[in-house]
Amino acid sequence: MTPELLQAGARARQRHEAPRRDGPSGGRAASYGRVVEPGTLDVAHGAILYLEDITVSFDGFKALDALTLDIAAGELRCIIGPNGAGKTTMMDVITGKTRPDAGRAFFGSTVDLLRHSESEVARLGIGRKFQKPSVFEQLSVYENLELALKTDRRVRAAVWAQLSGAQRERIEFVLERIQLKAEARRPAGLLSHGQKQWLEIGMLLMQDPKLLLLDEPVAGMTDEETERTAELFLSLQGEHSLVVVEHDMSFIDALTRDDPQRKVTVLHEGRVLAEGSLAQVQADDKVVEVYLGR
Numbered sequence: 001m002t003p004e005l006l007q008a009g010a011r012a013r014q015r016h017e018a019p020r021r022d023g024p025s026g027g028r029a030a031s032y033g034r035v036v037e038p039g040t041l042d043v044a045h046g047a048i049l050y051l052e053d054i055t056v057s058f059d060g061f062k063a064l065d066a067l068t069l070d071i072a073a074g075e076l077r078c079i080i081g082p083n084g085a086g087k088t089t090m091m092d093v094i095t096g097k098t099r100p101d102a103g104r105a106f107f108g109s110t111v112d113l114l115r116h117s118e119s120e121v122a123r124l125g126i127g128r129k130f131q132k133p134s135v136f137e138q139l140s141v142y143e144n145l146e147l148a149l150k151t152d153r154r155v156r157a158a159v160w161a162q163l164s165g166a167q168r169e170r171i172e173f174v175l176e177r178i179q180l181k182a183e184a185r186r187p188a189g190l191l192s193h194g195q196k197q198w199l200e201i202g203m204l205l206m207q208d209p210k211l212l213l214l215d216e217p218v219a220g221m222t223d224e225e226t227e228r229t230a231e232l233f234l235s236l237q238g239e240h241s242l243v244v245v246e247h248d249m250s251f252i253d254a255l256t257r258d259d260p261q262r263k264v265t266v267l268h269e270g271r272v273l274a275e276g277s278l279a280q281v282q283a284d285d286k287v288v289e290v291y292l293g294r
C-alpha cells in the first residue's frame with residue numbers, strides 16, 4: 001500500500017470515531033415524496049436497488065459473476081474496482097442496456113428492472129451519467145436544461161403554460177446546484193470539461209431521478225473540479241440515491257470525508273470482493289492485492 005493510501009486510511013480511521021449523522025439508510029430518505037406512477041416504487045424495506053446473483057457472460061467470459069448488491073434509499077454508494085471488474089456492465093444491467101443470463105434486479109421492492117426497456121427504466125426514475133459528457137454545445141446552459149425537461153414525456157403531456165413557472169424554478173434550482181448560474185447564457189461548448197460534466201448531471205437532475213448512476217464522473221477533471229463534484233454529490237444524497245463508480249481514490253476520499261462509515265464496495269472479476277468503510281476496504285488484504293497495492 002502506498003504511503004498516501006496509508007495516510008488516507010489513518011485519516012479515515014480517525015473520522016471513524018466521529019458520531020454518525022444518519023442511519024445507514026439515511027433519515028433523509030423520508031423525503032421521497034414524488035413517485036412517477038403511484039405505488040410503483042416501494043422502498044419500505046429500505047432498499048432502492050437490489051441486485052441478486054446477476055451473471056452476464058460474453059462468449060463464456062463472466063463480466064458479472066453472481067453479483068449481489070443492495071443500495072439503501074437516499075444512500076450515496078461508492079463502487080471501486082480495477083479495469084474490467086464489471087462496473088460499467090453492472091450499470092448496463094440496471095438500466096436495461098444489457099440483459100443478464102441469470103439473477104434478479106429490483107428497483108424498490110416491487111419493480112422488476114429486468115422486465116423493462118432502457119427508456120422505461122429511465123422513466124421509472126433511474127438517471128445514468130456516462131463517462132463522456134454529451135451536452136448540446138451550440139445551445140446555452142439554460143437551453144440544455146430546458147431541453148432535458150422537454151424530453152420528459154410526463155411533462156410534455158402536461159400543459160406547458162401552466163407548468164412553466166414551476167419549470168423555470170426547477171431550472172434555477174438546478175443551475176444553483178451545479179454551480180452554473182453565472183454561465184446560464186453561455187453556449188455549453190465554451191464550458192470547461194468539468195462544467196460540461198456538471199451540466200450533464202444537471203440535465204439528469206431536471207428529471208428528478210430517484211436513483212443516479214454515475215460512471216467515473218471525475219475522469220479528466222482538475223483537482224478543484226473533482227472536489228466540487230464531491231460536494232455536489234454529497235448535497236444530492238438523501239433526496240436522491242447515488243451509485244458512484246470511480247477509479248480515483250482521492251475522489252472516494254472526498255466522498256467519505258463527511259461520513260467515514262459510508263459504505264464502499266470493491267468489485268473484482270464481476271463480484272463483490274469487499275465492502276465496508278473506506279478504511280476497512282483499504283486495509284483488506286484481498287483489496288490491496290488486486291487493486292490498491294499495484
Ligand SMILES: Nc1ncnc2c1ncn2[C@@H]1O[C@H](COP(=O)(O)OP(=O)(O)O)[C@@H](O)[C@H]1O
Nearest residue numbers: 058062063081082083084085086087088089090
Ligand atoms: N459488449 C461486450 N462484449 C464483450 N466483452 C465485454 C463487453 N462489455 C464488457 N466486456 C468485458 O467485460 C469485462 C467487464 O467490463 P466493464 O464492465 O466495462 O468493466 P469496468 O467498467 O469495471 O472497467 C471486461 O473484461 C470487458 O472487456
Ligand SMILES: [Mg+2]
Nearest residue numbers: 087088089215
Ligand atoms: Mg467502466
